[in-house]
Amino acid sequence: MANPYEGYAKKKDFLVCIDSDGCAIDSMDIKHIRCFGPCMVEEWGLEEHREEILKRWNEINLYSMTRGINRFKGLAAILKEINEKITPVEDLDSLLTWLESADELSNAAVEKAAKEKNSICLEKALNWSKAVNQSISELPKEDVRPFDGVLEKISALHEFCDVAIVSSANYEAVKEEWTRFGLIEHVDIVLAQNAGSKKSCIEKLLTYGYDTDKVMMTGDAPGDMDAAKQNGVFYYPILVKHETESWANIMDAAEHLKSGTFAGEYQDGLIRKFVDNLS
Ligand SMILES: [Mg+2]
Incomplete structure (x- = not known):
């Protein structure tokens, strides 16, 4: 460029x-409320706890001092809570370890790490991130305004x-x-x-x-x-x-x-x- x-x-x-x-x-509310949170619930099969999880997702990413954090950090924060309070999250440590050491927090980087570590959690993080991008691209243009x-x-x-x-x-x-x-x-x-x-x-x-x-x-x-x-x-x-x-x-x-x-x-x-x- x-x-x-x-x-x-x-x-x-x-x-x-x-x-x-x-x-x-x-554009923040609409992306988190309609795309990031729901895609996470779906990827991890958490429909049973949907309301509770979406509420926390929005608090973390929109309505607290962590507003605007990188998507993978936001994901790790909520998965940690889910793991502690709701249900075990398989292979969560792989995601947490990757976040601590990664130079770059992008889809390409998570994809590479998922393959290297053969990690189910990193693979899910990648699927989720791609689903979010797809879902954002499908938002009606007229719903995103100044x-x-x-x-x-x-x-x-x-x-x-x-x-x-x-x-x-x-x-x-x-x-x-x-x-x-x-x-x-x-x-x-x-x-x-x-x-x-x-x-x-x-x-x-x-x-x-x-x-x-x-x-x-x-x-x-x-x-x-x-x-x-x-x-x-x-x-x-x-x-x-x-x-x-x-x-x-x-x-x-x-x-x-x-x-x-x-x-x-x-x-x-x-x-x-x-x-x-x-x-
Ligand atoms: Mg902003």
Whole structure:
């Protein structure tokens, strides 16, 4: 894939980085509720405990501080609980051991490990992950939309900020969704899965000459906050279950960014609300 930074130039003093899934686009709930959880129940034959397991799946992946974790880590977390509280999970240790040592948590990596170890649990993890991808690809397009107010706010931010998408989702999917809803016109650069971690994307963007106190990352998951913190830039959270309200208030953050009053009380308050909302 071509260098995603090719042709990029700083145009404004301010930069706003925006995550896609669960932040600008209302796609997290639908993927977890309709695809990840149900595919897991099916692959492991847990129909008898369906409701209880799906509730915990959603808590782990959507409504707690583990929101947005890698799919295989989320899978291991729930299988551990099932193994302890509900029913034994065959060969679970193979998955746990793989997670500790793997350099890469992808379908290709799990497939290789499943063969090498001749592991039933890793094989199931692969089948599940593929079934999830298939099921996500079959979601009706009209069910995945931006949260209310996103277009209006991003266009307002773009008047005085450079705008970067900083996402760990698939590049084509992100580009397609942002294009379909007219958001892409207000975006200066698209950094997705192919561009590396969110932390490294923000780090690279800073090399174009932005002052860290003129940069804000907007996201919905603890990983977004960490990527901001690690680069010394500000974090504006989109709160799960309060996304519309969060977007409605984003111009307050923009005002703080412009007036140099983001640091301290305002930033601390935002982070407190974000953590409380996931606790
Ligand atoms: Mg997100």
